[in-house]
Amino acid sequence: MAYGDYKGPDKPDKGKENGSCNRTRCQCAPARWYNHGSYSWYCDDCRAQIEFDPVNHRYWKLWHEPKCGHPQFETREMMDARAALRKATEV
Numbered sequence: 001m002a003y004g005d006y007k008g009p010d011k012p013d014k015g016k017e018n019g020s021c022n023r024t025r026c027q028c029a030p031a032r033w034y035n036h037g038s039y040s041w042y043c044d045d046c047r048a049q050i051e052f053d054p055v056n057h058r059y060w061k062l063w064h065e066p067k068c069g070h071p072q073f074e075t076r077e078m079m080d081a082r083a084a085l086r087k088a089t090e091v
């Protein structure tokens with residue numbers, strides 16, 4: 001199912017890790033991408049559509065990434081790897 005196809009009620013696991021995509025008109029599973037902008041989880045397709053939207057992508061690169069040092073969307077593995085790296089470089 002693509003974004004826009006879903007017209008049902010909100011699923012109980014909407015926007016949760018490995019649950020249903022946070023986009024109301026999608027809600028596909030598994031939601032394995034965490035959006036640092038909305039603090040919710042998204043499916044592969046919606047993550048790509050949102051993260052690589054030219055305007056949104058430019059905005060994140062310009063205003064957020066220099067401060068936070070990571071992309072707008074990350075998987076659990078990407079966040080864990082960053083945390084491990086941070087820990088390893090701590091004195």
Ligand SMILES: [Zn+2]
Pocket residue numbers: 003021022023026027028042043044045046047
């Ligand atoms: Zn989605």
